[in-house]
Amino acid sequence: MSFMDQLPILIIAVPLLGAFLTPILGMMSKKLPRYTSTLFLAVSALLVALMAFEVYGGDGTPIIYTLGSSDPTPFRIVLEIDAFSVFMAIIMAGVSLAVSIYSWSFTDKYTGQDKFYTLILLVVVGSYGMTLTGDLFNLFVFFEISSIALSGLVAFRMNRGESFEAAFKYMMYSTLSGLFLLFAIALLYSQYGVLNIALLAQGITADGFTPLNKVVLALLIGDFAMKAGAVPLHMPSPYAYSESPGGISTLFMAASQAGLYGLFRASFTLFGGAISSMGYAAVGWIVIILGVLSMFIGVTMALVQKDVKRLMAYHCISQTGYILLGVGVGIAVLGDATAMDRYGKAAIEGGLFHTINNALYKGLLFLTAGAMFYATGTRNLNEMRGLGHNMKITTMFFLIGAIAISGIPPSNGFSSKLLIYESVFQFNPALSAIAMFVSVLTLASFVKVFYSAFLGPKMKDKEIKEVPSSMIFGMAILVAAILAFSLFPGLVLDTLIKPAVEALLRAWPIPGGV
């Protein structure tokens, strides 16, 4: 078999190898792990890019890789990769690279760096594994890898009790959601006797919404909504985001997107056939309600925060709401072909476009918040002022991120939000109005942060310096992507987003073709 055939597994095996080697490398030298982990992440990002060329260049049928056998069979674990999987993997690849470079300087004064970089690699492995797999139980295993590694990273700053509380809380919630995910998988196995997603989807489409399948779908939506940090299961996320060190908040946010991946995969690929054949709009409405609640509660909680990272965490929840709103409309009209063509596809496109935009600008804002903390040693907005005098580059980056998250034209946030507004308006104008209102509140909140942290007289008690160059470089990667997405939104939409939406709406072929 050629190298290109082995590509899917290499994407996962390379960071995994890196993670296993890092403790040994850490024994040799303290600074070695940071460079090797970045190297492994860069190689896997390169492999993801190659994979993207292959998948996006193909005719839209998923690439199937059977583990441990040369002939595809649904009885073994398979990797099933379509444009949507690769789309989510691209987000993780870009963000993780930026985070690992950013962390070079940030972790300088901490011990335990080898473990830190091991866990970063493992979070990336978890996300890649979740997005590339075609087997439901395998998805659970990588779900657990991702949550355990994340909570380990949240507890990295060990001189504070709060970080352990946040880690415990996040770990508790994610373990519970992992266990109920396993319970849902067991319920599916009890009915169909298989674990392959394509085979299960075939069975579910044939059976429709039996009581058991309703329970399964409810459990799956709840579990993945928790992982994505959506209201009403958002409780641990703000703590975890605000306690994680520097770039880890960004990585956290990118790993939460894997929860969105699971949610969309469950409602489209797994249950899409049943939903569309029965014209069942309730599932879509549940996702829409989750989205609206997240949007609104997220932004109102953000307005009253003093802690800059807490504030951004609540904005992150609010932005997740936009994604859920857009895609929820798409799920609601799954059974209605005309509505789907008229605005449903546009709504899903808006949701997915917002996913990647959110990862970029929210990631950038978390990195700037980390830089503000690095420079001032505090996260309290009332104690910060006048950072714009000495931290000119960070100020500029923060402004770019704030403009993008508020949806001010011509930023990339504007193009994806516009797509969501337009399509949701045709579905239900009231939802669109709420989304616009939330956007205004977002702008107000970021004006407040900018005013209190970057403007005003210099801080007297402390000498403020610009952050080290590796942190600037990490942020610059995301800024470059934001600028590119802002300049060519049409191109991104056509090449990256639309194939992913098409892939999401298509049923997966069964490996080996039964």
Add this chain to the structure above:
Amino acid sequence: MIDMAPYITVAIIIGIGLYICMFKSNLIKIVMGISLIESGVNLFLITLGYRHGAYAPIFTMFNGGIMTLPTPQALTLTSIVIGVATTALLLAFVIKIYRHYGSIDAKDARRLKG
């Protein structure tokens, strides 16, 4: 009804575990509640694989007859190891929380209330 007994046991175990996680404030008890739910889910997996009158799916010195379903057993093995890992990490966090606050009660910690 009696043949549903294993499933009802599973539901009760998971219910008790969930009750502990929601209403107890002692962190060790919360970890125990999580372990209980995990045992319930593992038991559920195992019961799914049972076939009436069947033997374990091992051919060493096998005397004939039908065999139970092996996949749920394999899944349970995986899930047990994952459970060990999560419990270990949760307990490490509890140790550290105790170090910082001198208490393992969630009410004494600042952010774990509720």
Add this chain to the structure above:
Amino acid sequence: MRKSIALGALLIFFGFLLVAIMNIHSFGYPTNTAMDDYFIRNGQEQTGANNIVTAIVFDYRGYDTIGEATVLFTAVAGVLLALRKGGEEE
């Protein structure tokens, strides 16, 4: 107030569980066993292992096992990170 909401959520969830278990196949008589019968019939010849569970854990679903070993590795790294000595160097 808070407690009654939590109690309500717990009861609803327990109702979910009961709905689920009332609709499963009766204990001891699984319905769709094609995959497991395939493993029992072919597992020994294909992998050479007498223990079919081991054959599944390490061959048919070996990728899960590497994930599971990674979970343990992750937890160990997390524990050692949480309980490490030192912390922020001054």
Add this chain to the structure above:
Amino acid sequence: MKPMSVIVRTMTRSLYPFILLFGAYLVVHGHLTPGGGFQGGAVAASAIALAIAAFGGTKAYHEKTLALFESGGLLFFLSLGLIGMGVAFMWNFLAGSGSLFGDPVAYGSNPGYLNTAGTIPLMNIAVGLEVVGGLGAIMLAMGSYAFDEDKEVSS
């Protein structure tokens, strides 16, 4: 933490090798009888826990050795998977090949031959090493953390 009584220590000394041996047996016979890498590794790691509790100290074990066990076992496991990439990742390239662990097995009952199952016994050994290292490292970390606390309280 103080060492436990002389009875416990003597018993631990004599039991220690047998617990390790039983763990190794479970690991090596994983493809024939109930057991396998995880179970055997956990049994062997319990010997470490026993020793730490009985002798009241963690000096006998080095964190680095256990970390090497763990990483080494995982790297061995991963490389076994990667060697199989001639066909596909995790391909059992030794089963039925006639070489190491490669005797073919017919369907049906048999007394159990050790030299079968291809890469499965090797993977069992790899996982066994990893579990001993991993669980050992966890117990060592928790143990030494507890002993540190004792010192602080007493001083």
